[in-house]
Amino acid sequence: MLLETGFPSLWVAGEISNFKRYDSGHCYFSLKDANAQVRCVMFRGRAALLDFAPREGLQVEVRAVVSLYEARGDFQLTIEAMRMAGQGALFERFEALKKQLASEGLFASERKQALPHFPRAIGIVTSPAAAALRDVLSTLARRMPNIPVILYPTAVQGADAPAQIVRAIGLAAARQEVDTLIVCRGGGSLEDLWSFNEEIVARAIAACPIPTVSGVGHETDFTIADFVADVRAPTPTAAAELVSPNRHELLGRLAQLKQRQARVMQYHLQQHMQKLDQISRRLVHPGQRLVQQKRDVSQKSRQLQQQFHFILSRQQQNMARLSLRLAHLKPETISARQALHQRQQRLQRSMWQGLERQQHRLQQAQLQLAPWDPQQVLARGYALVTRPSGDLVRLATDVRAGEMLNVRFSDETIAVEVRQGIQQQTELGL
Structure with a gap:
């Protein structure tokens, strides 16, 4: 009890030795350096929180409290947390660079570019041997196989990786042959992913004119590249899903639009058919129209003849009355008789000319109607x-x-x- 209360929680660095994990989930091992070693225990609840598998010979840093195993009277360390050696310094570098770039506005949402809905070509910055590349290619082939994919090969781990990643991004920006760029690699430790935490990589992504998606590591992994990229994807597969439209969803939507268009066309077709039926009911057959016109012409011809005979009869009656009046007045002069005779002749000529004109009009009408006569x-x-x-x-x-x-x-x-x-x-x- 004196050991546990007398020493605060502290960080210890060393190499794992004699590591054993029992069925209970508890881990027992020794932590050693060149001069000494100490027994350690990490109970199941704490061991389950690790994001890597401890193993023999691994250099680690542990946060532990001093304790005593009373059954044997052995001094030991009870491990509360464990990380890969050197992660503390790397984390400090990560936080310092993150703070610096954020103060410069490289993480600001207003500078983020929107991803195109239908990219003409997709670029991938990763290693040709990476499993992440296979995941991305298989996802793109499943979702939209007709979109061309261009690989900009680079190392994604090691001392030369940051410079190669920067060159690959610059090459994609210079060629302008893609309109969406995926920067990705699979999961790993903080050291494995560190190339994507380098400042030169972050600034290359921020300066890239092509909309960029960062898909580095697993869902729980975060890198500086995630913050400066236009979009962060939790995994490389998710990055491929973000940049590519879903072919099956588009085909389904197209089928829905096709059905909707068919319904609209059917509706308009029915409307026009109904209108056509209404118009056709108002139409008269040319034969019926011709028969009706022929009847109208015959009726008007009879009316003209009757009117002509009526006018002629009335003029004759008027002439008879005038003759009687003249007879009573006894206008025996030759000139009067000649004038009356001339007027009579002119009247008769006028009436016959009028009759001829009406007959001529009747003949013309009959000639015009003749071609339409069914007979x-x-x-x-x-x-x-x-x-x-x-x-x-x-x-x-x-x-x-x-x-x-x-x-x-x-x-x-x-x-x-x-x-x-x-x-x-x-x-x-x-």
Whole structure:
């Protein structure tokens, strides 16, 4: 108890030795350096929080409290947290660079570029041997296989990786052959991902004119590249899903739009068909119109003749009355008789001329109507085909074999029987 209360929680660095994990989940090992070693225990609850697997020979840093294993009287360290050696300094560098770049506005949302909905080509900055590349390519092939993919190869781990990543991003920006760029690699320790925490990589991503997606590590991993990129994806696979439209969703949407268009077209077609039916009901057959016009002409001709005879009769009556008056007045002078005779002749000529003009107009009207006379059409060699019911047969495709029809010529109507129709010819290959 004195050991546990007498020493505060402290950080100890060393190499793991004699590591054992029991079925209970508790871990027992020794932590050693060149001069000494100490027994350690890490209980199941704390061990479950580790993001890596401890193993023999691994250099680690542990936060521990001093304790005593009373059953054997052994001095030991009870481990509360463990991290890879050197992560403390790396984390401090990470936080310092993050604070610096944030103060410069490189993380500001207003400088972020929107990803295109339908990219013409997608670029990938990663290692050709990385498993992340296979995940990205398989995801893009599944979602939208027709989008071209261009790889800008680079190392993603090691001392040369940051410079190579910067060159790959610069190459993509210079070529301008893609409109979306994925910078990605798979998961790993803080040291494995450190290339994406370097300042030169962060500034290259921030200066890239192409919308950039960072997909580095697993969902719980964060790098400086995530903050400066236009979009951060939790995994490389998620990055591929962010930059590519879903082909199946688009096809489904297209099918919905196609069905909607078909419904709209069907609706408008029905509307126009109804309007056409209404108009067709108001239309009059040319034959019926011709018969009606012929009746109107005949009626007007009779009216003109009656009117002419009425006017002529009344003029004759007027002349008779004038003659009687003249007879009573006894205008026996030759000049008066001649003038009366001349007026009589002029009147008669005027009446006959008027009659001739009316007859001429009547003849002209009859000549204009003659081509529309059904009898004249039949006289030119045409025939009128009807069913026994009187319905007019307009199309040959309406006739069936064995059907009785009436054929009217200019002089007579005969009954005929159809031996073979158009449809039977089609079926026989004629």
